[in-house]
Amino acid sequence: MILASRAVFLAALLVSASAAAQSFNPAELKLLQTIEHEPNTLARYQYLAREIPKLSADDRVLAMQFVSFSLDELGLYDQAVFSFPLRNQLPSNLTLPTQTDWKSANAVDVITSLAADRRIVMVNEAHHDTHTRVLTLELLPRLKAMGFNYFAAEALTDSDPGLAKRGYPTAKSGTEYLRDPVYGDIVRQAVRLGFIIVPYDNTLTGQARETGQAQALYEKVFAKDPHARLFVHAGYAHIDKVAGRLGDLRPMAMQLAALTGITPLSIDQTDFLETGVDPGDAYHQLAHEFPSSGAEVLLNRRTGLPWSDRPAAYDVNVIVPPSLSIQAFGVYKYGFRNDSMVGGLPHVDDSNAMQRADWLSLGGKRRAYPVDGALCRNSLPCVVDAYYADEPDDAIPADRYAFMGTKEATLLYLRPGSYRLRAKNIDGTTVSEYTITVAQR
Structure with missing residues (x-):
């Protein structure tokens, strides 16, 4: 069971927010094989800390990614983000909003309102940044009260059929992402609120993974319950309704929409993400223009519609407040x-x-x-x-x-x-x- 969850975890690395697939050279494969056999997260982190100075500059990229995951699992949340400052490549024609035309609004309130007549809501996260998990935790009770009855989380696997009855996740419930206590809290709260829990990820890569995720959600939810309302917590561009951020791949959300005939409400937190303390990047420009103490979205002052920098791919950009120190x-x-x-x-x-x-x-x-x-x-x-x-x-x-x-x-x-x-x-x-x-x- 643990090996299966690790396989899903490794498969997740093959498709990132900026690249459709990744191949591993011999040095990287050795690194992956070694850390897979480390007995715990702390041992994996210590091994990586020792090995990184010995690696070439190219090989260090993958190693630092695993360092960030390990730090996140160890509760060292700021350190995790600083160690792997992942930035998406933003659209070339992007113009950032200003207060002249846009105003800030509470993200949970706006998303709840937008979800009122929707059947599928998808929120994404950056796997190494636990701050992007708080929005889902806050949305769970609001969406449940509105009639959403299924909750799907990318970190869960089919290895723990007793999860709902037991009420809490264990390491065997899913991939390494689930070992973050905040992710564990998401699952606990979803069970407590009465959601039907849906594991849907797989050990495949590339297009097969996207297709398999969509097919699993369709078969486990809508094929059995045509009136279902589904809340999905996913990673990065899996929530996109068109190809683009995953290269030529057709994202999970795009394929689920085709299978069900239901257009998801897709919420992005990863395009504008705090990756450091550089005040000049796009994230900090937005955070400075629209200061907020909580997750926010931007509404057009004339139309009232939310801002999305990729409106074909997803419906709303969420900006979490700065917290790194x-x-x-x-x-x-x-x-x-x-x-x-x-x-x-x-x-x-x-x-x-x-x-x-x-x-x-x-x-x-x-x-x-x-x-x-x-x-x-x-x-x-x-x-x-x-x-x-x-x-x-x-x-x-x-x-x-x-x-x-x-x-x-x-x-x-x-x-x-x-x-x-x-x-x-x-x-x-x-x-x-x-x-x-x-x-x-």
Whole structure:
């Protein structure tokens, strides 16, 4: 089962937002084969960190992509984006909107309104940027209340038929993307809200993958339930309704529309994506012109219609607010007070603070809980996982952070409730474990 999910994960790399397919040279194949056999994400990251200096400049591109995925899975979200600043090639005739003709609006509100008379809604993500997963989390309750009853997620596979009954995902539920706690939260919330969960990805590549995805969604949803309403969380250009961003490939959404006769509402978050702190790129120009504290879309002041820089491919561009900070690498110091800890956890005064983005609070639904490298018991690097108290250790954790140094300190973001904090070293050995309670405000 795990090998199958890894195959899907690797297949996903063959089709990116900017290229239809990718072939691997011997050095890259060796890299892929080696990391596939690493016992856990932390071990994979450490292996890549050692090997990257030995690789040629061309071979480093693939390695850095895997580094970004690993960092994302380890809860090092800003570091993941900084390590692989992926930028789509934008249309050559692009003219960015200005406030003269456009105004900002809340993305969730606008998408909910646009979805009122639609049967299929698709939202995409950048796989290494967890910030692009928050929109789906926010849309789930709104779309369910409107009558959407099926939820399909690209990271899920057919390997876990007990998921819906159990209520939480495990590593066996899907690909490596699912090991990100925020992705796990998406699946938990979809199950809790009563969505019928639909795995639909495959291990194919190129056009066969796009065709297989569309066929799976048709057969699992609309062929069985002609009145179904489907919410799809996908990657990159799979949501496109015309060819272009995947070269000559016919994207999944385009083919699903042909199979069902239903035109999807397609929402893009990857064309204008925060990839660094360069104030001159298109993303930062838009974020500066239309400042917002949450995900936004732009509406035409005359027509009220949403802006899309590729209107044939998708309906709406979503712009998430800037959140990247070099302080994620620990550039300033502060100390945690003893009474800020719960359950007698060890603490480190004068710790090197590894900042995490405020969006992890999910609009106040999760509370910040301080932790530090002392949990690792001098067995570094180590990963600290926060598991829901009523879920076993193979569940996807509620949050996670990887410590590389003893005097590092950071914040976990957790919903109110009881948790087990478990620290594991690179061998997967548990070095410490504590029970904590995150109180209501």
